[in-house]
Amino acid sequence: MSKIMTVDILSSIKGAKPSESVNKLFDVIKNANNNTASVNYNNVVSLDDLREDVVIESSLTEKEIIKENFPKEKDGFLVVAKVVEG
Amino acid sequence: MNKEISCIELVQGKIDLLKQNTHNTVNSLLEEIALGLAKKVDLKIANGEEIGLLEGIPFGIKDVYMLQGTYTTASSDLLKNYKSSYTATAIQKLLDAGAIPLVKENCDSFGHGSSSENTIFGAVKNAVNSDLVGGGSSGGSAVNVAKDYTVFSIGGDTGGSIRQPAGYNKVYGLKPTYGRISRYGLMAYASSTDCVGPITKSIEDIRIVLNIMSGKDVKDQTTYNSDVISEDLHSATKTVGYFKNFIESEAISSEIKEEFLATIEKIKAKGIAVKELDFFNSDILVSTYYTLAMAETASNLSRLDGTNYGARIEGKNLKDTYSITRSEKFSEETKRRIVGGNQVLSQGFSDEIYLKAQDLRNQISARFSEDFNEVDIILSPVTPANPPKIGESLNDPLAMYLSDAYTVGFSLGELPTLTIPKGTNTGLQITADKKKDAEVLQFANFLNDIL
Numbered sequence: 197m198s199k200i201m202t203v204d205i206l207s208s209i210k211g212a213k214p215s216e217s218v219n220k221l222f223d224v225i226k227n228a229n230n231n232t233a234s235v236n237y238n239n240v241v242s243l244d245d246l247r248e249d250v251v252i253e254s255s256l257t258e259k260e261i262i263k264e265n266f267p268k269e270k271d272g273f274l275v276v277a278k279v280v281e282g
Numbered sequence: 283m284n285k286e287i288s289c290i291e292l293v294q295g296k297i298d299l300l301k302q303n304t305h306n307t308v309n310s311l312l313e314e315i316a317l318g319l320a321k322k323v324d325l326k327i328a329n330g331e332e333i334g335l336l337e338g339i340p341f342g343i344k345d346v347y348m349l350q351g352t353y354t355t356a357s358s359d360l361l362k363n364y365k366s367s368y369t370a371t372a373i374q375k376l377l378d379a380g381a382i383p384l385v386k387e388n389c390d391s392f393g394h395g396s397s398s399e400n401t402i403f404g405a406v407k408n409a410v411n412s413d414l415v416g417g418g419s420s421g422g423s424a425v426n427v428a429k430d431y432t433v434f435s436i437g438g439d440t441g442g443s444i445r446q447p448a449g450y451n452k453v454y455g456l457k458p459t460y461g462r463i464s465r466y467g468l469m470a471y472a473s474s475t476d477c478v479g480p481i482t483k484s485i486e487d488i489r490i491v492l493n494i495m496s497g498k499d500v501k502d503q504t505t506y507n508s509d510v511i512s513e514d515l516h517s518a519t520k521t522v523g524y525f526k527n528f529i530e531s532e533a534i535s536s537e538i539k540e541e542f543l544a545t546i547e548k549i550k551a552k553g554i555a556v557k558e559l560d561f562f563n564s565d566i567l568v569s570t571y572y573t574l575a576m577a578e579t580a581s582n583l584s585r586l587d588g589t590n591y592g593a594r595i596e597g598k599n600l601k602d603t604y605s606i607t608r609s610e611k612f613s614e615e616t617k618r619r620i621v622g623g624n625q626v627l628s629q630g631f632s633d634e635i636y637l638k639a640q641d642l643r644n645q646i647s648a649r650f651s652e653d654f655n656e657v658d659i660i661l662s663p664v665t666p667a668n669p670p671k672i673g674e675s676l677n678d679p680l681a682m683y684l685s686d687a688y689t690v691g692f693s694l695g696e697l698p699t700l701t702i703p704k705g706t707n708t709g710l711q712i713t714a715d716k717k718k719d720a721e722v723l724q725f726a727n728f729l730n731d732i733l
Contacts, residue, residue: 206624208587208601209578209617212608218622218679222635224569228642240298247324247500254367255349261367276589277600 289338292516293320293382296340299431299678305412306404307344307422307431310353310386316340319382336488342426342435344419347373347478348394348467352383356469358391360592360611370467371502372436372478372495379494384432388422391447391470391613393440394582395419396682397675398447400615404638405672409451414669417447420481421580424451427481434482434491440471441571442664442689444479448701449664449709454726455481456488459717461506463492464499472578475571475693477642485726488700492719511720515689517728519721522554523657523720525561528688533564541706542663549661549733559653559660560659562646564687565567570646571690573626573639580623583616618679643694650695659725660709662688664701669708698722704733 204212240282254262287295293316300308323338343349346356348366355361359568370413373647390400399419406416409428416425420437422425424447427435436443437568439457456479463478480491489511498507521573524546528537550556560669588594588607597603616715625638654662675682688711698719701709710729714721 201628202603203621203624203628206628207617207620208584208604209612210605210619212609212617213690214621214625217678217683218572218618218625220680221569221572221683222626224565225635225639225642226292228566228569228638230638230641240421241503245503247503258367258435259733260455262591263592264476265364265367267588267590267592276368277603278594279600 283341285722286387289323289382290317290322291445292338293317293340293384293493294386296431300426305407305409305416305425305429305635306387307388307406307416307426307482309355309357309388309403309422312349312352312383312385312394315352316382316384321379323370323409325666334378334380336376336494338382339433340382340384341376342385342387342423342432343373343383344389344423344435344437346389346438346469349373349383351388354386354469355402356392357389357403358611358613359402360586360588360607362593363401366467368467371464371468372500375495376436376491385426387435390419390421390443391616392469392579393443394579394613394615394619395420395440395675395680396442396446396685397670398422399672407672409529413671415450415672415675417450417669419447421447423446423481424453425560426455427451427483434480434487435725436495437479437481438471439467439477439479439693440475441575441693442686444481445476445664445689445699445701445711447631448481449703450669452703452709453483454485454488454703455479455483455701456492456719456722457693457699458492458496458719459508459698460505461574462508462698462717462719463495464497464502464505466499466501470578470582472575473582474578475696477693485702485723485730489513489723490514505642507657508717508719511723513592515724515727517712517721517724519725519728520555521557521657522549522659522661523557523559523653524661525591526558527561527563528662529667531564531687532662533684535668535686537689538666538706538708542710544662544706545710545733549729551733557657559657564684565692565695566642566684566689567646567691570639570642571686571694572622573635573638574643574694576595576619576623577627577636578623580620580627583612583620586612615679646691646694648694650697650702650715658714658721660713662713663689663706664709664711702726702729704729
């Protein structure tokens with residue numbers, strides 16, 4: 197079953213519609229010649245050089261600022277919208 | 283002029299200038315931090331202690347970099363009250379070298395713009411003519427350097443956001459090779475082209491600041507180890523190329539075209555071979571860049587939903603809260619780019635647009651590789667025209683996108699490119715092959731002598 201997701205839903209922006217100016221940019225791509233490049237020239241991360249998979253504890257200051265940035269707090273709890281609706 | 287002043291006096295003098303905020307360059311002042319650090323520098327000097335290379339030098343930071351405990355707004359309404367919980371690697375390296383942060387600088391919101399008008403802090407005014415835009419997105423940073431409010435500033439360049447404002451305000455601005463400087467702590471716009479870079483009043487300052495910020499960082503897996511660029515900037519460049527179609531384009535102003543061609547003649551007169559190169563048309567470069575940048579920013583900014591940080595406007599349920607918050611708190615330009623990004627990433631369009639743009643990017647990179655087998659340096663104007671008046675760009679987004687015609691290609695190629703305030707009214711771009719940032723500075727040094 198396919199469900200069509202419109203750009204306003206995909207973007208979580210109410211009433212969002214594609215822009216004419218931006219569509220003109222995309223039209224250029226659609227009409228461009230398609231000569232596939234044989235090599236990927238872009239940066240890739242080497243799997244031999246990954247950082248250590250260890251937990252790094254944040255400082256107390258960092259934790260405090262993260263809590264300070266939280267948009268809503270009540271009685272010492274961080275408030276989020278209800279996710280499961282009954 | 284030779285005059286001895288204390289670090290406190292130097293920093294206080296700059297802060298007093300910034301407080302007037304005549305050009306809308308200031309999002310927040312870091313007065314307390316700066317004066318505290320300046321006091322320590324004066325004490326170190328008084329005690330005869332060893333001081334760092336940048337000890338006591340006041341600098342500015344585009345308001346997209348984390349500096350622990352300071353507001354980092356990205357010039358957006360959504361993050362108007364957001365405080366950095368940690369410090370970006372590049373900024374930390376400057377602090378470790380003794381530099382003193384003065385100001386978080388105005389810019390286009392999330393880097394979305396080429397004029398620094400897309401901001402909640404008021405349009406940045408050009409340093410040379412305040413009726414004109416400051417350029418963008420690192421407009422506040424370029425203007426602060428041009429007006430001597432900061433000794434150097436750290437901008438961010440995704441598609442030209444350091445090089446274009448540097449050109450518009452007649453200062454130096456470098457986009458290093460992608461990966462030379464860690465992006466950790468830079469708010470992501472388009473991660474595959476985002477670069478950290480310095481804006482200064484001299485090539486020597488670019489070299490010093492670049493050397494300090496460069497290096498591998500485990501927190502950004504795309505970084506690499508680079509050699510220190512030495513003080514001797516003697517240029518060994520033998521062949522220079524330029525893209526013929528950039529100069530023959532209808533979009534370039536006759537003034538910039540004539541100035542650029544006159545510069546080419548001066549270079550030839552010094553015995554350097556100059557080659558005309560064929561390159562992709564500007565509309566392909568701009569469209570490829572914006573397709574990929576919009577796709578990446580749609581993904582990167584999806585985290586901004588009012589749940590964990592930033593502003594939140596409560597709706598009737600979770601999804602409603604997300605969409606009301608984003609609808610109300612993002613600017614029109616940011617929404618346009620997010621929507622564009624989701625368009626090209628959505629089922630049915632990704633093959634036709636996004637994947638094709640990826641493929642075009644590979645072709646562009648391949649062409650650069652071929653070109654650098656023929657020439658050492660590629661020269662280009664920075665912009666096709668002079669800076670627009672404040673208010674003109676916001677009404678015509680397509681014109682704004684197309685004004686990035688000469689900068690975005692080098693971003694897609696991940697190449698090191700420097701704007702110097704010479705050669706045309708909006709400067710010249712000097713580009714070398716990947717990881718050859720030193721050659722860029724060396725050739726810039728040579729051009730400084732002959733232009």
